[in-house]
Amino acid sequence: MRLTVFMHSPKSNEPVPVRYDVEDVDLASVDGVLSTTRSVRLRLDLERPVSNDLLLDCIDIAEQGPGGGNQSSRRWLIIRDRDQKQALSELYWEGAGKWMASARDKLADTDHRNANVMRSAAHLAEHLADVPALVIPCIWGVHDDSKKPGLFDSVVQSAWSFCLAARARGLATAWTTAILNHDTEIRDLLEIPAGITPVALLPVAYSKGGDFASVPRRSAKEISYFDRWGRTWENRDDQAARRITEGPGVTVEIDVDAPPTKVWSLICDISLSAQFSEEFQGAEWAEGHSGPAVGARFVGTNRHPAIGEWQTTSTITEFAENQRFGWAVGDDEETAAARWRWEIDELHGHRCRLRHTVRLGPGPSGLTPAIEAMPDKEALIVDRRQQEHLANMVRCVEGVKALAETS
Numbered sequence: 001m002r003l004t005v006f007m008h009s010p011k012s013n014e015p016v017p018v019r020y021d022v023e024d025v026d027l028a029s030v031d032g033v034l035s036t037t038r039s040v041r042l043r044l045d046l047e048r049p050v051s052n053d054l055l056l057d058c059i060d061i062a063e064q065g066p067g068g069g070n071q072s073s074r075r076w077l078i079i080r081d082r083d084q085k086q087a088l089s090e091l092y093w094e095g096a097g098k099w100m101a102s103a104r105d106k107l108a109d110t111d112h113r114n115a116n117v118m119r120s121a122a123h124l125a126e127h128l129a130d131v132p133a134l135v136i137p138c139i140w141g142v143h144d145d146s147k148k149p150g151l152f153d154s155v156v157q158s159a160w161s162f163c164l165a166a167r168a169r170g171l172a173t174a175w176t177t178a179i180l181n182h183d184t185e186i187r188d189l190l191e192i193p194a195g196i197t198p199v200a201l202l203p204v205a206y207s208k209g210g211d212f213a214s215v216p217r218r219s220a221k222e223i224s225y226f227d228r229w230g231r232t233w234e235n236r237d238d239q240a241a242r243r244i245t246e247g248p249g250v251t252v253e254i255d256v257d258a259p260p261t262k263v264w265s266l267i268c269d270i271s272l273s274a275q276f277s278e279e280f281q282g283a284e285w286a287e288g289h290s291g292p293a294v295g296a297r298f299v300g301t302n303r304h305p306a307i308g309e310w311q312t313t314s315t316i317t318e319f320a321e322n323q324r325f326g327w328a329v330g331d332d333e334e335t336a337a338a339r340w341r342w343e344i345d346e347l348h349g350h351r352c353r354l355r356h357t358v359r360l361g362p363g364p365s366g367l368t369p370a371i372e373a374m375p376d377k378e379a380l381i382v383d384r385r386q387q388e389h390l391a392n393m394v395r396c397v398e399g400v401k402a403l404a405e406t407s
C-alpha cells in the first residue's frame with residue numbers, strides 16, 4: 001500500500017494533481033527537515049527493512065523538481081539485490097573506502113576537523129552492502145561541458161528532494177559520489193546504457209533515532225551579493241535608495257595553491273596590503289602594542305586622490321591562527337568606521353581559499369561628511385566606495401596568492 005497516492009490515481013493510474021495552500025504550511029516542520037537532512041552514515045539502521053513503496057513515494061515527490069525543457073529525463077536505479085549491493089560496495093571500497101578507513105585511523109583521537117566525518121565515512125564504506133537500499137539517481141544525457149543547462153541541472157535538485165522526502169518519513173540518506181570514479185564498472189554491473197549518467201549513490205535506511213541538528217554554515221548575509229559580484233549588505237531595505245546605514249560591504253575571494261599556514265604567515269603582516277593597494281600605505285603598531293592579538297592596536301596610513309592622506313587607529317577583534325584575522329577601524333565593532341577581516345578556508349589539506357571582507361560602519365567614517373554635504377548623492381557615494389574597496393581588495397588577494405605560491 002503506497003503511503004501517498006496523489007501523483008497517480010490508484011484506479012486509472014492517471015496523474016491527479018495535488019493542491020496545497022501555502023497557508024497550511026507548517027514552517028517549523030518544513031524548515032526543520034530542510035535544515036537537518038544530514039549525510040547519515042553511523043546512524044543508519046541496517047536491520048530495519050525499508051519498503052519499496054516508501055522509496056517510490058520519495059521518488060514521486062522528487063520528480064516534482066524542475067527539469068530543463070520540462071522533459072522527464074530522470075531515471076532512478078534502486079539496488080536491493082544482495083549480490084548487486086555487495087559488488088557496488090566492493091567498488092566503493094576500492095575507490096574510496098580504503099582511503100577513508102586509513103584517514104579515519106590516522107585522525108582517530110585527534111581534534112582534526114575531519115576526524116568525525118572520516119569515522120562516519122569509513123563506517124559507511126564498511127557497511128554499504130548491508131544498507132537496505134542504494135538509490136542511484138540518473139539523467140538522460142552526457143556531461144559534455146557545453147555550458148548549456150540540462151544535465152546535472154535537471155537531476156541534482158530532484159535527488160536532493162528525494163533525500164528530504166526520505167528524511168520527512170524517518171529515513172536517512174547520505175549523498176555520496178565516490179563510486180562514480182568507477183564509471184565503466186558500474187555501467188557493466190548495473191547495465192546502464194551509454195547516454196545515461198548516474199549522478200550519486202544514496203544509501204537509504206531508517207535512521208537510528210530521528211533527532212538530527214543543523215550545522216554551522218556561513219550566513220546568507222556573508223555569501224549573498226546584491227546586483228553585482230562581491231557587494232554585501234548587512235541590513236538592506238529595498239523599499240528606499242541605498243544608505244550607508246544599511247551596512248554596505250565588499251567580499252573578495254581567491255583560491256591559493258598553498259597551505260593555510262603559508263597564507264596566514266603573510267596576512268598577519270599588518271603592512272602587507274600596502275604592496276598591492278592603491279590606497280593603503282602601511283601600518284605600525286600603536287604605542288604599547290607590538291604584535292597581532294585580540295585587543296592589539298595599530299595605526300594605518302591611507303592616501304586617496306580626492307581626500308589626501310589620513311591615518312586611522314584600528315583594534316584587532318578576531319585572531320584565530322590559520323583561520324581568521326579581523327579588526328575594527330576604531331575601538332570596537334559597535335562603533336567602528338569599518339570592520340575588516342581576512343579568512344582562510346582549508347581546501348583538501350594542501351590548498352586554501354583566501355577571503356577578504358570589509359563592512360562599512362556602523363560608526364561614522366570618512367564618508368560621513370561627504371554624505372552630509374550631498375545627501376541626495378548618498379547611494380552614489382556608497383556605490384563608488386564599494387567599487388574602490390573591491391578593486392583594491394582584488395589587488396590584495398591576487399598579490400597574496402602570488403607571494404604564497406612562489407615564495
Ligand SMILES: Cc1cc2nc3c(=O)[nH]c(=O)nc-3n(C[C@H](O)[C@H](O)[C@H](O)COP(=O)(O)O)c2cc1C
Nearest residue numbers: 037038039040096117121124175176177178179215
Ligand atoms: C558532491 C558530494 C559528494 C559526496 N561524496 C561523498 C562520498 O563519496 N562518501 C561519503 O561518505 N560522503 C560524501 N559526501 C557527503 C559529505 O561528506 C557530507 O556532506 C559532509 O560530511 C557534511 O555532512 P552533512 O551533509 O551532514 O552536512 C558528499 C557530498 C557531496 C555534496
